Amino acid sequence: MEVSVTVNGADHTADVEPRVLLVDFLRTTLGLTGTHIGCDTSGCGVCTILLDGTPVKSCAMFAVQADGRSLTTVEGLKQNGQLDRMQVAFKEMHGLQCGFCTPAMMLVGKALLERNPAPDEEEIRWELSGNLCRCTGYMNIVKAIRYAATQPEGASA
Amino acid sequence: MTTTTGAPSATTAEIGGIGHSIKRKEDDRFIHGQGRYLDDHVLPGMLHLALLRSPLPHARIVKIDTSEAEALPGVVACVTGEALAAHGLAWMPTLSGDTQAVLATDKVRFQGQEVVGVVAESPYVAWDALELIDVEYDALPTIIDPKAALEDGAALIRDDKEGQTDNSCYQWEAGDKATTDQAFAAADKVVSIDTHYPRSHPAPLETCGCIADLDPVTGQATIYMTSQAPHAIRTLFAMVAGLPEENIRVISPDIGGGFGNKVPIYPGYVVATAASLLIGKPVKWVETRTENLISTGFARDYHMHAELALKNDGQMLGLKVDMVSDNGAFYADAQPSKFKAGLFHVCTGSYNFPAAHVVTKGAYTNKAPGGVAYRCSFRITEAAYLIERLVQNAAYELGIDPAELRTKNFIRPDQFPYHSPTGFVYDSGDYDAALQKALDAIGYAGIAKEKEEARKEGKLVGVGISSFTEAVGAGPSKDYDIAGIKMFDSAELRVHPTGKAILKLGSRHQGQGHETTYAQIVASELGIPAADITVREGDTDNTPYGLGTYGSRSTPTSGAAAAVIARQLREKSRKIAAHLLEASEDDLDWEPGKFVVKGAPDRSVTIQDVALAAYTNYPDGTEPGLEGVHYYDPPNLTYPFGSYAAVIEIDEETGQWKTRRMVAVDDCGVRINPMIVEGQLHGGLAEGFAMSSMQFITFDEDGNCIGSNFTDYLIPTSWETPRFELGETVTPCPHHPIGAKGVGESATVGSPAAWVNAVIDALAPTGVRNIDMPVTPARVWEAMQGAKAG
Numbered sequence: 001m002e003v004s005v006t007v008n009g010a011d012h013t014a015d016v017e018p019r020v021l022l023v024d025f026l027r028t029t030l031g032l033t034g035t036h037i038g039c040d041t042s043g044c045g046v047c048t049i050l051l052d053g054t055p056v057k058s059c060a061m062f063a064v065q066a067d068g069r070s071l072t073t074v075e076g077l078k079q080n081g082q083l084d085r086m087q088v089a090f091k092e093m094h095g096l097q098c099g100f101c102t103p104a105m106m107l108v109g110k111a112l113l114e115r116n117p118a119p120d121e122e123e124i125r126w127e128l129s130g131n132l133c134r135c136t137g138y139m140n141i142v143k144a145i146r147y148a149a150t151q152p153e154g155a156s157a
Numbered sequence: 158m159t160t161t162t163g164a165p166s167a168t169t170a171e172i173g174g175i176g177h178s179i180k181r182k183e184d185d186r187f188i189h190g191q192g193r194y195l196d197d198h199v200l201p202g203m204l205h206l207a208l209l210r211s212p213l214p215h216a217r218i219v220k221i222d223t224s225e226a227e228a229l230p231g232v233v234a235c236v237t238g239e240a241l242a243a244h245g246l247a248w249m250p251t252l253s254g255d256t257q258a259v260l261a262t263d264k265v266r267f268q269g270q271e272v273v274g275v276v277a278e279s280p281y282v283a284w285d286a287l288e289l290i291d292v293e294y295d296a297l298p299t300i301i302d303p304k305a306a307l308e309d310g311a312a313l314i315r316d317d318k319e320g321q322t323d324n325s326c327y328q329w330e331a332g333d334k335a336t337t338d339q340a341f342a343a344a345d346k347v348v349s350i351d352t353h354y355p356r357s358h359p360a361p362l363e364t365c366g367c368i369a370d371l372d373p374v375t376g377q378a379t380i381y382m383t384s385q386a387p388h389a390i391r392t393l394f395a396m397v398a399g400l401p402e403e404n405i406r407v408i409s410p411d412i413g414g415g416f417g418n419k420v421p422i423y424p425g426y427v428v429a430t431a432a433s434l435l436i437g438k439p440v441k442w443v444e445t446r447t448e449n450l451i452s453t454g455f456a457r458d459y460h461m462h463a464e465l466a467l468k469n470d471g472q473m474l475g476l477k478v479d480m481v482s483d484n485g486a487f488y489a490d491a492q493p494s495k496f497k498a499g500l501f502h503v504c505t506g507s508y509n510f511p512a513a514h515v516v517t518k519g520a521y522t523n524k525a526p527g528g529v530a531y532r533c534s535f536r537i538t539e540a541a542y543l544i545e546r547l548v549q550n551a552a553y554e555l556g557i558d559p560a561e562l563r564t565k566n567f568i569r570p571d572q573f574p575y576h577s578p579t580g581f582v583y584d585s586g587d588y589d590a591a592l593q594k595a596l597d598a599i600g601y602a603g604i605a606k607e608k609e610e611a612r613k614e615g616k617l618v619g620v621g622i623s624s625f626t627e628a629v630g631a632g633p634s635k636d637y638d639i640a641g642i643k644m645f646d647s648a649e650l651r652v653h654p655t656g657k658a659i660l661k662l663g664s665r666h667q668g669q670g671h672e673t674t675y676a677q678i679v680a681s682e683l684g685i686p687a688a689d690i691t692v693r694e695g696d697t698d699n700t701p702y703g704l705g706t707y708g709s710r711s712t713p714t715s716g717a718a719a720a721v722i723a724r725q726l727r728e729k730s731r732k733i734a735a736h737l738l739e740a741s742e743d744d745l746d747w748e749p750g751k752f753v754v755k756g757a758p759d760r761s762v763t764i765q766d767v768a769l770a771a772y773t774n775y776p777d778g779t780e781p782g783l784e785g786v787h788y789y790d791p792p793n794l795t796y797p798f799g800s801y802a803a804v805i806e807i808d809e810e811t812g813q814w815k816t817r818r819m820v821a822v823d824d825c826g827v828r829i830n831p832m833i834v835e836g837q838l839h840g841g842l843a844e845g846f847a848m849s850s851m852q853f854i855t856f857d858e859d860g861n862c863i864g865s866n867f868t869d870y871l872i873p874t875s876w877e878t879p880r881f882e883l884g885e886t887v888t889p890c891p892h893h894p895i896g897a898k899g900v901g902e903s904a905t906v907g908s909p910a911a912w913v914n915a916v917i918d919a920l921a922p923t924g925v926r927n928i929d930m931p932v933t934p935a936r937v938w939e940a941m942q943g944a945k946a947g
Binding site for chain 1: 180181183184185186187188189190191192193194196197281359360361362363364411412413414416445446447667668669670832833835836837839840841842843844866867868872874875876878880881
């Protein structure tokens with residue numbers, strides 16, 4: 001089946017088997033390997049991307065279901081040569097260790113701040129509860145998102 | 158020994174040496190999504206391997222028919238145990254001296270065991286083909302309980318092993334029985350505990366996998382693998398597969414968490430390698446989460462009985478431990494050869510025991526093999542948990558405050574080096590300082606009042622302490638090995654003419670921050686800014702030999718090697734500096750980053766000047782260059798310690814409990830990068846909380862694994878995970894070049910007992926003394942009802 005999607009602002013059209021998962025389409029067909037696979041049963045969230053701005057688990061969707069939609073992956077966070085404030089915050093606050101859950105965590109954080117520019121810790125923890133991390137105990141991920149909320153949107157070194 | 162110990166020079170923020178919380182160098186690629194993990198690698202012509210696994214835990218294989226699968230378009234080959242047997246590869250050695258089936262030939266011994274491999278052009282086709290394979294099994298009796306496995310007449314699981322007549326996989330003891338019996342004879346009181354440290358799984362978010370690329374023309378084997386120990390894997394592959402070691406290159410790329418899961422060799426690695434060898438194309442194998450949880454690297458599963466002999470005043474006289482470990486169908490722990498139950502015999506903990514005796518028995522059962530050190534140094538987690546639970550129960554029985562009982566029996570600072578009754582030589586510590594700090598932070602003096610007030614709201618409050626000591630950082634090589642390979646580690650440092658450097662090591666990080674912390678060690682020793690030092694690990698062609706990263710051994714071994722080689726290059730630099738300054742070496746003072754002529758502060762050369770001169774203007778008779786390699790064999794283990802205090806509350810109506818406070822005071826010696834140390838502790842605490850409260854793998858009586866996905870195998874999310882408060886004391890390791898001890902595992906080792914002790918403390922007035930982990934609300938509820946029923 002033919003599928004057309006916009007990923008990080010670029011249009012892509014490809015012929016895919018109907019059963020191909022969106023995460024495999026992103027990783028294998030488009031070569032965007034920043035979106036990871038941790039469980040393929042929607043339990044861990046490391047495959048999270050933004051679908052029209054909303055976090056979804058890309059292992060729980062077929063690629064063809066994304067037809068006509070706009071997707072953001074970690075590769076799309078940096079804009080015009082500038083890091084997203086979430087990227088800066090994760091490094092500054094030591095919000096990552098092995099880095100495997102990090103792309104998903106940053107995207108969830110970004111989507112949250114778009115809806116709620118100044119979330120408190122409870123709100124952040126609730127928002128992140130679909131995404132597992134085994135390294136950080138979530139402490140510095142929460143801290144990073146809180147820090148990002150204090151930074152001007154979009155602009156960073 | 159070329160090592161000299163001593164405090165590192167203080168460096169400026171610009172140099173960013175030891176003690177600076179500099180931001181991590183490795184983060185840049187990760188925040189861009191440019192980490193390169195195993196599954197991100199695609200090689201030209203690469204094929205995909207999927208494994209058919211046994212649905213039964215114990216059964217004879219009657220027939221395997223792969224004809225339909227082979228006929229499926231896109232399938233390249235089906236590999237059976239029989240086919241591997243023709244090449245001598247149906248069985249492989251484990252890292253603890255046993256054998257393990259690569260693909261089953263005779264029978265299957267656990268649910269999820271590897272039976273057939275399918276190699277296909279895409280993973281989807283490989284998975285389709287698995288459905289078309291017909292395997293006929295003849296079911297055999299299943300043994301799930303390790304104690305039942307050791308009973309006379311139990312069905313024999315390992316009938317493949319010559320001379321094996323029962324399900325015992327090892328018996329091992331430590332300490333001295335006679336003196337321990339005497340100690341018990343002199344006791345006023347003996348307190349005992351029976352508890353199970355449940356089967357758990359490290360479950361890093363990246364599963365295990367490999368890409369085997371064997372070039373049929375050159376014979377070169379390049380194996381990309383999620384391995385915490387790539388050098389050891391290379392050697393073992395040479396031994397297992399008979400490949401010439403000079404032709405094997407193991408590349409361990411970015412690793413999405415390891416926690417011990419990525420130490421062993423798994424059948425999938427061997428099947429992929431054999432398939433690539435036979436087919437002549439690269440073959441990728443990446444396990445699914447379910448495969449990860451049901452077949453690779455489980456941890457713990459110790460059934461422990463312990464007795465503590467005391468005087469009425471609380472003085473500890475002796476410890477007896479009798480433990481049965483459930484090793485699954487193959488003894489596939491990664492333990493040093495001398496120590497069958499790893500370092501479990503460190504179970505005398507932080508206490509001055511005159512006598513101890515530890516008996517351990519390992520059993521084969523129809524469960525997945527493993528026994529990996531999940532975020533701990535060879536079974537130390539089980540040991541620390543056992544003694545800390547037992548000490549608290551002893552306090553209740555004697556009517557002594559649990560903190561006071563600990564203080565009374567701690568090994569005192571003036572007793573170090575301390576020879577433990579089971580054979581360890583503890584290097585340093587000040588246990589009471591850490592405990593008092595934790596008690597102060599948690600407000601221990603006010604807990605009684607807090608309990609009383611909570612009671613009015615239907616909450617039962619408890620406080621739990623854990624004052625643990627670890628033994629980490631193996632070697633020394635005289636005592637520690639993996640499959641015969643001695644446990645040392647290495648660092649190669651090359652300072653380039655422009656004064657920038659590259660450091661290559663035998664360890665392999667999985668998120669610990671080595672690219673930053675190792676650079677900081679060299680920055681402190683040589684004064685080259687950490688920003689100018691690139692750290693490389695994981696490629697056996699380009700790094701010196703080492704045993705890898707697990708057991709909190711990287712800083713104690715590779716980190717030490719980095720410091721030593723940097724010091725050696727500094728000494729060489731001194732000669733070159735003397736030449737440049739036309740001064741004698743003795744007349745030069747070292748300040749971080751430069752040599753200065755004594756009494757003439759304006760006459761100096763920087764390390765960068767020296768580096769250039771090492772290639773352009775060196776004194777006659779001096780070997781050119783500024784490079785070197787050091788292999789560091791530690792003189793002893795290191796002994797990090799800490800005291801944790803948790804306050805929890807239980808809802809009387811439901812048994813639900815939650816953490817009010819968790820204070821963790823750690824002493825890991827000198828902290829290289831405090832920010833990274835704290836991150837390690839946060840992660841360890843979260844995993845300790847996970848094991849205490851929800852995370853475990855169990856089996857039904859038919860041998861079905863319960864916990865084969867993230868719906869059944871519960872990992873705490875940000876919502877359940879409590880907040881942590883950290884504190885520190887610093888007792889430098891006396892034998893480590895920079896005084897560091899290792900920290901990656903402290904919190905996983907130390908924290909479970911604090912949480913469980915807190916729950917027990919809340920229920921202690923009703924006589925409850927044990928709830929096995931995970932302490933689920935249901936188990937708490939059951940204990941409360943049992944206590945009511947009396």
